[in-house]
Amino acid sequence: MALDKNQIAQVIARELKDGYYVNLGIGIPTLVANYVPEGIHVILHSENGLLGMGQFPTEETVDADLINAGKQTVTYMPGASFFDSATSFAMIRGGHVDITVLGAFEVSEKGDIASWKVPGKLIKGMGGAMDLVASAKNIIVAMQHTNKEGQSKLLKECTLPLTGVNCVKKIVSDLAVMEVTDKGFKLLERAPGVSIEDIKAATEGTLIIEGDIPEIIL
């Protein structure tokens, strides 16, 4: 069985360590906050200028001056801080954020990522995605292994306009957990019931298989 979105988030949450400052992108990455392991305290960074982001507010606590990078209303946790956008991106560019999780349209076997623009569709802009991928110490991509037509999104070369080059370290897809190495996508774990052959068939880029590949334990 391929992992659903929540299970992908759950697998990524295993990477979190106590005291980590974490930036979560829009979509599946946001769900990672729901699976922070017991006993681990992480601080969420929102690049519009907030460290210590909390849950969504109630109708009573909603505040138009308090939003996240996706422009949704949020709350803040005890110990939170607010700051301007230059300071916020100094945290990212300066390598102070421990882990960044984001989505992607495509990832190449060299760790290039395409996530912001599809030719022919209207341009929205890259927001903070290029800054994040260029500077974060540890970038994990949460994505579907293939598109709706069944074509691989893990490629030798990205076909869409790039967000960054040679930057993705790890990918958690609905089918597998992979590390990006100098030689290609190294298969680390597979989704329960998904065979190595299934993953091979869904991966256009070079897939490295060494030894036994365990199933993901959820």
Next chain:
Amino acid sequence: MNKVLNNAYEAIKGIEDNMTVMFGGFGLCGIPENTIMELSKTNIKGLICISNNCGVDDFGLGFLLRNKQIKKMISSYVGENAEFERQLLNGELEVELLPQGSLAEKIRAGGAGIPAFYVPAGYGTEVGIGKESREFNGKMHLLEHALTADYAVVKAWKGDTHGNLIYKHTANNFNNMMAMAGKITIAEVEELVPAGELDPNCIHTPGIFVQRIFQGVNYEKRIEKLTLSK
């Protein structure tokens, strides 16, 4: 020294066709509502606007777009706005998209007197086309030039008669740097108090960066994506 004006009508004096104007805010959070509204009542045209976003169809910078007062936008994200897309496709509007952190730093550098700097964001992407690149510590970087503006328009929570400003929560965003980068900076605030009433330890933007200040009225503070916990 008198920086205090009565309203947005007085504050925008001197803004002319084809000027470059910065507008603070992220999405609709922390935008200078009064000044944008006042500009939308004028015939000022051909503006080059530097702002992270371009409002929505019926609020914020969307008002200036609708009136075709904007010639060019320098932004990081311009989704959420159908009129923007229409003008862009028709060639009525130019847009320069920049990574959000590079945009913020270009503005900060402009205010701080740093003409250009290197960042890794955008290297190897279309953002890097035509820009100088250089390797530092084994990693490639792009040369980004500073941004300044004829006018910068910012919005703060509290301000005093010396132009000192305090922002609320995430409404700081681009306002703090833009205040530094305007040749003339206009600050609109929710509450204007006499100098001495704000705690000097808590000032975000020191008054030296602000030339004009007024207390705004009727803040709508529209929420773009109201999201409540279940």
